Amino acid sequence: MALSNRIADFDDAAFDPFATFESATQSHSGEDPYRRLAEMRRQGSVFELDYRELLGSPPDLTMAGLPKYMVLGAADIQHVLETPQLFSNTIFERNVGLCFGRSLTVMDAPEHTRYRRLFQKAFMPNVVAKWGDTLVDPVVHGLIENFRAKGRADLVREFTQHYPFQIIYRQLDLPQDDIAVFHKLAVGLTCIVVDVAHGVEASQKLGAYYALLLEERRNGGGSDLVSTLAQAEIDGERLPDEVLVSFLRQLINAAGDTTYRATSSLLVGLLSNPEQLDAVRRDRALIPAAIEEALRWEPPVTVCPRLTMQPVVLDGVEIPAGAEIDAMTGAYNRDPGRYDEPDRFDIGRRPQRHMGFAYGQHVCIGQHLARVEMTRALNALLDHLPNLRLDPDHPPPQVLGVNMRVPPAVHVRFDT
Template sequence: MNAVLQLEDFKDDFDPFTAWATIGGEGAIIDPYPELARLRQDSPVQAIDLRAHFGVTIDQSMEGLNPYVILGHKEVSEVLSNHADYSSKIFERNLGEVFGATITAMDTPEHGRYRRLFQAAFTPVRLDAMRLKFQGVIDRLLSNFMHRGKADLVQEFAFHFPFQFITDLMELPMADRPLFHKIAFAQTTIGFAPYHGREASRILGNYLTQLCEVRRELKSSDDFVSLICNAEVENERLPDDVTISFFRQLMNAGGDTSYHGFSNALTALFSNPDQLEAVKNDRSLIPLAIDEALRWNCPVMIVHRTPKRDVVLGGVEIEAGANLIVCLGAANRDENVFPEPDKFDIFRERKRHVAFGFGLHVCIGQHLARMELTMALNALLDRLPNLRLDPDSPPPVVTGLGMRGAHSVNVVWDL
């Protein structure tokens, strides 16, 4: 595995890590929920472009399609679970542009054929085997600041652990990892920075093609990349375009959700000291806290679908081929399902939220994400005594519309 792989950088100073806030215009969106609630209460389905409504940069990948935003929990669940009437192929316009032959943009039966194979990489047995590797990432990051008594838990911890875990899992050369992270993240900007999104896709595709070729030569290897590169569907090797698409998407699907989700969980808990104290005293509450944080501020606010035929949804007539902007964040704060929906409450009655989607396309890595977030929070509470917000720093704020997360969570602890 010592072959020299070629990974390019952009030829300009494009920074994908700030692009959502700056070029995408989302940095100023602090609390979209009152307006989302007003819209939902007026009608759970609205013939508007949500990004235009909030005054942020339009998603160029959806130009030319009539937009409808889906806001109610019932209507969102219907669109995500009714695969006979609603298609995911609309993702070919954005995710398909950068990831290639992604299962996210496939409908049944094609979707099911490949999804079953990829799910095998995230079985409970395999997740247990991944725990030790993930613990190593946590230990490595904590060692950088444990001695200081203060840190920014987003910039120094949450931003790094999911991505470092994936690069560890893929056993990438250490020298390539920071640039790999940057280029992979840049793919998410396809909707508002299409040149850099496509360039990131090209660069990453070339690199991953080389990587698979190297790993296939190691016929006895059972590492994660080799497992996928040599996988078979119906006695035939997985098509190269599907294999490369999986790895292109892994960094974003596996990294962004955990990074943004954990920053939101930290914000919620540290902004509610009584609930943080309850979690400190009873670690069995951590899964509840993670789940509630995902509902309260889900990291990926919007997914897309398109009707296969003319439909009526929420009393609104929608033509086949329209752009359905499925607002997961609005559905997760629907007062008809979640009493006092704007309140973060780890003790609320458990009802299914849609932060990981719903139906056949539910997030394939959701169990990995929950494992990561649970282990990360346990580690912080175990090793940083009397952990609390830094009174000399601004309180954490969650921002964003398409992806929501906190930029900083500054804390202190006793040495």
């Protein structure tokens, strides 16, 4: 049986996970979360509050019943993320665990350390650098060719929303006929916080699909990522299929979705500051600084939840064991104690650590690939779209959302 016949769509094929997920991640109050967080931080570092409720978004159904706290101060955020024995990633068993399974995200040390060491080898800088020419550039240039003759485009709908996912499809060497349903199921996984039934259904169907992929490629000698991981070993033993399938389930979201959001926000920052865009256009050595500033200014994920393993006191606030504690990494990146004029996008800012890819043991394993993809994407846009600028016929782009933020559109013009 051909593999392309093995992937199954949602039972309700009309279900739209894209609309469901975007609705769940938007602030229904329309409020800029950073303004509210800055006001709160002036009063203290820790609050007994639900961040989603604060901004008028649908509640996370998977976290129902837990006491909820927000941590806004930079020192306290760092303490939470670097002290896993007190603040555990096992909180993700309630949502990520339901849809992704036994992925790295739900694990604490020593289990997390053991598996991460192996997976990390596949995403080291020397490895992902080689993917630039073979995987990234063909996708980026192919997408640009679809609209470069028009002289205008929406860079979100026509470019950033697609290119990191298409790169992952190539990494996995997916059959072309599977891609549309595969992407739909992958996005369906992330709907788990507001639509548990469809999230679980997507998990089951992707799990069955990946199990067949692993079986088919385990002894095939291929060089794609599925084949590589299927043959990987720890201490002479192959990785359990449960862990492999869970990692692959999460990959499309962890690598594709965050890069799409980060690249979109990078474009907003540069296009909204034409003098900085011109500086980057003239001197491409400024691209790394522009990427780091975008990750600080608008990180793709602004909250890192943890579960308190015992009663703790932070900033004088007593927090019980078994509470959800949201380390507001977005607030860390906008802390005026660390950054001058933190709400301003400035590629000339003095280099300083940010939490655009989180922090601690669970820092993003795909961060090196994301930077390669963002670098190649920006270079290609500047090379092939002369005089790239915002389209005056459309409102200026705005980054929206509660936790996973992104501009809905980035309308541009350019010379042909």
